Amino acid sequence: xxxxxxxxxxxxxxxxxIRRPIQxxxxxxxxxxxxxxxxxxxxxxxxxxxxxxxxxNTPRDxxxxxxxxxxxxxxxxxxxxxxxxxxxxxxVSIILINVLAFFIAYALTQHIKGANLFRTVFFMxxxxxxxxxxxxxxxxxxxxxxxxxxxxxANATYGFWGLVILVAWQQIGYMMIIYIAGLQxxxxxxLEAAKIDGATGWQTLTRVIIPNVMPSTTICxxxxxxxxxxxxxxxxxxxxxxxxxxxxxxxxxxxxxLALNIFSTYNINKNYHGAAQAKxxxxxxxxxxxALAQQRATRSKEVQQ
Amino acid sequence: xxxxxFVLFLAFAxxxxxxxxxxxxxxxxxxxxxxxxxxxxxxxxEADEALQGLAAAYTEETGVPCKVVTAASGSYSDTQTAxxxxxxxxxxxxxxxxxxxxxxxDYCLTLDGTDFMNELTTTDFNLKNEAGETKAIGWIYExxxxxxxxxxxxxxxxxxxxxxDFDSLKAVADDIHARAGELGFDAFTSAGLDDSSxxxxxxHLANMPLFYEFRDDGIVDKPAEIKGTYMDNFKKxxxxxxxxxxxxxxxxxxxxxxxxxxxxxxxxxxFYQNGTWEWAALxxxxxxxxxxxxxxIPIYCGxxxxxxxxxxxxxxxxxxxxxxxxxxxxxxxxDFLKWCVTSDKGIEVLxxxxxxxxxxxxxxxxxxxxxxxxMLANGNYACTWAFNFxxxxxxxxxxxxxxxxxxxxxxxxxxWDGVVKAFVDGWAYEYGVENN
Numbered sequence: 001x002x003x004x005x006x007x008x009x010x011x012x013x014x015x016x017x018i019r020r021p022i023q024x025x026x027x028x029x030x031x032x033x034x035x036x037x038x039x040x041x042x043x044x045x046x047x048x049x050x051x052x053x054x055x056x057n058t059p060r061d062x063x064x065x066x067x068x069x070x071x072x073x074x075x076x077x078x079x080x081x082x083x084x085x086x087x088x089x090x091x092v093s094i095i096l097i098n099v100l101a102f103f104i105a106y107a108l109t110q111h112i113k114g115a116n117l118f119r120t121v122f123f124m125x126x127x128x129x130x131x132x133x134x135x136x137x138x139x140x141x142x143x144x145x146x147x148x149x150x151x152x153x154a155n156a157t158y159g160f161w162g163l164v165i166l167v168a169w170q171q172i173g174y175m176m177i178i179y180i181a182g183l184q185x186x187x188x189x190x191l192e193a194a195k196i197d198g199a200t201g202w203q204t205l206t207r208v209i210i211p212n213v214m215p216s217t218t219i220c221x222x223x224x225x226x227x228x229x230x231x232x233x234x235x236x237x238x239x240x241x242x243x244x245x246x247x248x249x250x251x252x253x254x255x256x257x258l259a260l261n262i263f264s265t266y267n268i269n270k271n272y273h274g275a276a277q278a279k280x281x282x283x284x285x286x287x288x289x290x291a292l293a294q295q296r297a298t299r300s301k302e303v304q305q
Numbered sequence: 306x307x308x309x310x311f312v313l314f315l316a317f318a319x320x321x322x323x324x325x326x327x328x329x330x331x332x333x334x335x336x337x338x339x340x341x342x343x344x345x346x347x348x349x350x351e352a353d354e355a356l357q358g359l360a361a362a363y364t365e366e367t368g369v370p371c372k373v374v375t376a377a378s379g380s381y382s383d384t385q386t387a388x389x390x391x392x393x394x395x396x397x398x399x400x401x402x403x404x405x406x407x408x409x410x411d412y413c414l415t416l417d418g419t420d421f422m423n424e425l426t427t428t429d430f431n432l433k434n435e436a437g438e439t440k441a442i443g444w445i446y447e448x449x450x451x452x453x454x455x456x457x458x459x460x461x462x463x464x465x466x467x468x469x470d471f472d473s474l475k476a477v478a479d480d481i482h483a484r485a486g487e488l489g490f491d492a493f494t495s496a497g498l499d500d501s502s503x504x505x506x507x508x509h510l511a512n513m514p515l516f517y518e519f520r521d522d523g524i525v526d527k528p529a530e531i532k533g534t535y536m537d538n539f540k541k542x543x544x545x546x547x548x549x550x551x552x553x554x555x556x557x558x559x560x561x562x563x564x565x566x567x568x569x570x571x572x573x574x575x576f577y578q579n580g581t582w583e584w585a586a587l588x589x590x591x592x593x594x595x596x597x598x599x600x601x602i603p604i605y606c607g608x609x610x611x612x613x614x615x616x617x618x619x620x621x622x623x624x625x626x627x628x629x630x631x632x633x634x635x636x637x638x639x640d641f642l643k644w645c646v647t648s649d650k651g652i653e654v655l656x657x658x659x660x661x662x663x664x665x666x667x668x669x670x671x672x673x674x675x676x677x678x679x680m681l682a683n684g685n686y687a688c689t690w691a692f693n694f695x696x697x698x699x700x701x702x703x704x705x706x707x708x709x710x711x712x713x714x715x716x717x718x719x720x721w722d723g724v725v726k727a728f729v730d731g732w733a734y735e736y737g738v739e740n741n
Contacts, residue, residue, distance in 0.1 A: 057408060058390035142559045150714065151558045153707065240500065243707040244700070246730050251704060267382075268697050269739055270408040
């Protein structure tokens with residue numbers, strides 16, 4: 001406890017005399033938030049893992065059954081179908097959203113007239129809730145498809161691309177803002193140097209600008225990846241998993257993604273609560289592993305200035 | 306170091322103080338083990354106000370604490386799961402159908418021989434477990450059929466007396482549809498397959514083939530498989546709905562329940578398949594139609610002897626008493642239920658919510674219910690809600706809706722086979738899922 005007396009700072013706020021008592025009290029300050037975090041996140045999370053090994057109706061009557069729920073989760077054709085759906089959806093939407101968001105951001109940093117207005121307009125879809133968007137877009141799609149004598153839930157293809165369009169429309173604006181921040185941070189002298197050296201516009205873009213906005217790309221791909229995997233409201237409101245089709249000896253909801261599949265599994269009956277919980281744990285591990293791997297991969301491409 | 310420990314201690318003391326505050330608030334409303342208390346977790350949001358008044362009146366009269374909590378529309382099972390896990394769980398709760406009974410049987414007190422049950426005029430709406438014990442009591446029931454606008458029917462030169470069975474219904478509907486342009490209204494409202502409307506067909510209309518098949522085969526418990534004997538009849542009535550209507554059959558997936566209701570309420574269609582619960586919306590709140598102009602007829606689908614059919618009556622409102630609540634609370638709940646169906650105040654409130662199958666119930670204020678009662682009095686048979694046996698009901702219905710939508714957009718034989726597959730194979734599949 002007894003430390004050497006430090007030289008006093010000029011600013012009184014940073015004074016050790018003031019700082020030290022505050023630092024000593026740190027548990028008191030973090031405790032409310034920490035308690036909330038434990039009650040609202042850590043405890044339910046641990047209980048959730050425990051419940052994935054149980055059969056239960058309410059958490060009070062849980063009975064331990066071992067790995068049975070995991071066996072059921074992995075042998076469920078609907079879960080596997082939802083996984084491949086989600087994977088395909090994630091790949092398509094990550095590419096689409098990031099490429100479009102980057103180019104819109106690039107265009108809007110080229111000093112064009114009304115850039116601020118465009119930024120606001122592009123960002124706005126992000127302010128609308130997923131369920132509302134789902135219903136609105138299902139009306140839009142159905143109105144368009146009606147002209148071709150068909151409808152959104154007629155087959156899985158419409159539902160899939162409908163969801164891609166919806167999510168792209170919603171998230172491009174958000175990612176655009178992050179890219180704009182990245183683009184504005186590209187040092188002017190570097191761009192000037194490239195110009196003097198005779199670099200073409202394309203060379204400047206690929207050799208100077210893109211390497212410099214890699215930190216933004218890291219964040220944006222991380223966000224789009226996790227968003228695509230966790231997607232729920234939009235999926236529920238747009239198609240609700242429909243069409244729901246009987247195949248050989250089994251049944252699949254053709255446009256269901258993982259989160260919605262977990263939700264509908266839970267609602268079958270009490271025998272499925274455990275299986276849904278097991279799926280949720282698998283889902284968590286999957287998202288965590290993917291997100292960490294992706295972070296590591298893009299981080300390594302970032303340049304230090 | 307000491308100071309740090311002291312701070313930690315303070316922090317924990319603070320947390321416990323908060324926890325104690327929360328706990329203290331709860332124990333006030335908790336039960337007194339001596340007299341017990343009633344906690345009704347109600348499923349019908351539209352009945353909330355009436356039931357709150359009922360609970361207050363009971364507490365005032367007897368001094369027994371009585372609490373009614375209503376789950377938000379469509380979230381009953383979530384709320385129920387959460388509430389049942391609490392230390393003061395509901396003592397009285399809803400069990401919707403046989404599937405729900407399977408989930409909650411461990412929590413249901415056997416109600417045979419209770420005063421509440423002895424007041425019933427019919428046990429048809431009750432839910433029994435495999436041992437034959439009554440576990441939940443249908444306290445309010447509803448009927449559905451084809452709501453008909455008699456005034457428009459007469460305007461088109463027809464009368465209600467003409468409609469005796471499917472063929473006569475089809476003749477009238479075809480005629481009205483053919484002259485829709487000239488008359489300014491069509492035969493049927495839109496048969497929307499949007500989520501807000503599809504249950505009228507995947508649940509209620511699909512009851513027709515189920516009911517007749519079960520009646521033929523004498524089925525009284527959930528079967529593992531169905532045969533689909535009456536699927537041709539289902540096709541007949543569905544074809545009629547989508548053909549004799551102003552709605553384009555390719556866009557049924559976007560047609561909503563509100564749309565169909567408005568079409569009927571605004572006099573744009575003569576027939577509208579729905580239930581007794583529509584009475585208030587049609588005659589008072591929303592559309593203010595003349596109560597004498599509208600009535601309800603049975604759903605005809607071309608089955609032999611259907612001239613004697615009545616409305617489809619049943620319920621998803623079955624009350625169960627929580628067998629895992631304390632003895633005192635169980636007893637208090639049974640006393641409360643008895644009071645509800647024997648006292649004037651109780652009967653008055655319950656019958657204001659809907660039709661109740663109790664001895665003291667007055668005649669219904671609902672014109673559709675009166676029409677149904679009249680049919681029964683004339684010796685017609687009631688179609689029970691066979692769909693209450695449907696396994697994994699939401700998933701079963703979703704598959705059926707998908708198939709119906711595909712068939713409606715392109716009414717080919719192959720697409721109808723898809724509907725039959727969703728119905729027959731879907732049943733067997735969902736039964737397997739549920740009992741896996």
